[in-house]
Amino acid sequence: HEVAELEAFSKTLTQRGARLPSLSWAVSRFELGNERPSLIEALSDYLLGLRGLLEGGGSANLGLSARVAVLSGEPHEREQARITVERALTIERKLMSGARYRPATGSSPLAVIGEVEELLRRILKCLATGELEGDLRTAADELLLADGLRAADVEQPGLGETAEWR
Numbered sequence: 001h002e003v004a005e006l007e008a009f010s011k012t013l014t015q016r017g018a019r020l021p022s023l024s025w026a027v028s029r030f031e032l033g034n035e036r037p038s039l040i041e042a043l044s045d046y047l048l049g050l051r052g053l054l055e056g057g058g059s060a061n062l063g064l065s066a067r068v069a070v071l072s073g074e075p076h077e078r079e080q081a082r083i084t085v086e087r088a089l090t091i092e093r094k095l096m097s098g099a100r101y102r103p104a105t106g107s108s109p110l111a112v113i114g115e116v117e118e119l120l121r122r123i124l125k126c127l128a129t130g131e132l133e134g135d136l137r138t139a140a141d142e143l144l145l146a147d148g149l150r151a152a153d154v155e156q157p158g159l160g161e162t163a164e165w166r
Contacts, residue, residue, distance in 0.1 A: 023127055026052045030120055039113040043092055046116045050085070053123065058137030060145060065089070067140035070147070071132065072122045081119055088116045 026049040033045030054067040065085035069078040091109050094101040103109055126132040132139065 022052045023124075026050070026120070027124060030117075030124060033117065039110050039117075040095070042117065043088060043095070043113045046113070046120050047088060047092055049120050050116075050123070053136050054140060056137070058135070058141040060141040062141050062144055066144055067137065068119055068123070070140050070143045071126070071136060072119045075147075081115075084112055084115045084119065087112045 029045045029049035029052065033042035033049070036042040036045065050064060050068055054071070055064050058067075065082045068085045069081035073081050087104065087107060091101050091112060101109060103112075123132065123136075127136075
């Protein structure tokens, strides 16, 4: 059942990917990751898919983990998504260097990789359905900047007033 869903999903993405080369590449990395015998071996494929879609450029040139977080989930899920991508990048660096990875308390490396797969899947699904389109780097940066402006938008006291007298 899941294989048929993945094949249909892949076909839709391939059709849209003809218009967006980085999407085709990200889909191929996603598929390669799914074909790997273990999640550890799939990690770099999933991260490469995310990098191909979101790394570099953009209006504010923000980092991969922030961009993934803002595009892949609801506002209350973003911090966890950002942490997941940061952990996955750390795992990948440790694997490449041959160093031992010491996971954060309550964080299994396999669970982190599974979460990265899901984050990539969500972004690809949004691209397939048209929910996301165009330059994802710029879209993510604009969302992040808008969030920052909303957080900084506080009511200023009027002339001769202070907040403590209200």
